[in-house]
Amino acid sequence: MTYIRETCGCCDCEKHCGALDIVFIIDSSESVGLTNFTLEKNFVINTINRLGSMAPDPTSPTVGVVQYSHNGTFETIRLDDANINSMSAFKAAVKNLQWIAGGTFTPSALKFAYDNLIRDSKRARAQVSVIVVTDGRFDPRDDDTQLRYLCDDPNVVVNAIGVGDMFDKSHDSETLLSIACNDKNRITEMKRYTDLVAENFIEKMETVLCPDPVIKCPDLPCKAEQYVAPCVGRPVDLVFLLDGSERLGMDNFQHIREFVQKVADRLVLAKNKNDQMWSRLALIEFGKENELRVAFNLTHNRDVVAAGITTLPYLDSSSAVGTAITYTIDHILGKGRSRKTRRGAEISFVFITDGITDSSSLDEAVSAMRREQIISTVIATGSDVDNDILHKLVMNDQEAIFKGEKLSDMLQPSLFDRFIQWVC
Structure with missing residues (x-):
């Protein structure tokens, strides 16, 4: 197996989590900063890496991502995108997200994510897990009643991650509690964005999203991932x-x-x-x-x-x-x-x-x-x-x-x- 892994690079056994829809909502506002935004993207990729491969069938995970800043700047990687059917395609799409560097409309972003990614894309028997990464503060012009917008659907579980921003300000715990539908067990507090990609935290998120995985090993010969063109269209x-x-x-x-x-x-x-x-x-x-x-x-x-x-x-x-x-x-x-x-x-x-x-x-x-x-x-x-x-x-x-x-x-x-x- 050592020889095969070295020559093929794709023969490791994988975790399969069943029908699972995951939506990441990540803060792309100015206070986050480019380095921290990249750490957010790496967190998304590293977490999905732990959940096995994605495939276009009803029993596999699908993943969507919303990055947000001020109103009207929301961008998505859609759950039902036919092109996002492999780990390589997903990684490429996430890496190509560009830091917006504007204001922070968190409540509107939650509504946007539900209306555009979750409401019409939910599959039968699929659990929907939402992971929101933010420092908790948002523009006062936004509608704070929408902080609990995801809580009205009993089939959606929301996890809120609060991170201190690049100016070393702490997150707003009350806002996080509203996002997580008043479930304190669904809130994670951390001081730095580097904690997002720490090994122990990725392991924790793996357990939260996929508590009872089925382990599957591929038949040989291996099937390699799609090739991702290097550094496409960006400096x-x-x-x-x-x-x-x-x-x-x-x-x-x-x-x-x-x-x-x-x-x-x-x-x-x-x-x-x-x-x-x-x-x-x-x-x-x-x-x-x-x-x-x-x-x-x-x-x-x-x-x-x-x-x-x-x-x-x-x-x-x-x-x-x-x-x-x-x-x-x-x-x-x-x-x-x-x-x-x-x-x-x-x-x-x-x-x-x-x-x-x-x-x-x-x-x-x-x-x-x-x-x-x-x-x-x-x-x-x-x-x-x-x-x-x-x-x-x-x-x-x-x-x-x-x-x-x-x-x-x-x-x-x-x-x-x-x-x-x-x-x-």
Whole structure:
């Protein structure tokens, strides 16, 4: 089975939860922020990942998503969309949701979700579970009587998750209680959006949504998921931060060169320096404090990428990831009029490290990543890793850590394709 999983990547047994309609209602207002909105999307994807595959038959789960901000800006991924019939299609649809960054019309969003996704889409024998993620506050111009709009249907169960917003304000518990139909057991309170993607919380939501799963294992040969085109139709600035410490070794350094080149070959890069869509790449190698090598700044030019990868020297040094993050934010991304990222682009840091590093300035650096709305991913290999540091780098999103026995594993199709889908 180990061999089959490595070569096929789709042979794990799955949980099947029966006929279950799930609707996620996620806050996309200005106070949430781009990083936290991305964490909301990752929460949706990670939760559904735990519930097995989706299929267009009456006995499988269907999923809908509503993102909301001010009135008239509600967007949906519909329960009955014929194109959302696989996990790949669902992930692609969720990842393509764009942060609205307006006001907060929570009551109207609840009514909109019921009227457009639930009322006419409910299936016979299907339980409807609604998960609302918000800080609890909403625009006073909205109709607060609609907070209990979902409570009038006995076949709908509402779970309210209250999260402190990006300004560190706590959520409004009374509003959450109204959303959850006065059922305190259906309310979850948390301080940070990173708690949404924590492993223990995802496990809790798995139990809430699917308390009695049926475990099914597929017949061989495996059937792979649909291919998701990389970073389709949106700007992504992808920055690789490579730990060039002596622990890496020259063989792994060469594997990383191959990996970054393979990523560049797979992604659709921007057409020119003025192109506001598609992908751009940067590569920075870091060693001890203030010892860095920039292979190439954010660029769409494949020749620049290839030359930078080929000529990048191996530092064979110690490691200080905190100062590397600070340097990258200040000089690679830039600030003010010297800003080098594109307007509206998702900024993604990919750390290639085992986490064994000087962490003296890491907390400040991670805080800076949050302020800059940066999404982070870690690639770590081997058994001798510092998991606490890795979790800090990905802001506690366990799903954002890619692990393998050795770095050459990242070149294998199963892990490489999953990485491309994740960063896109």
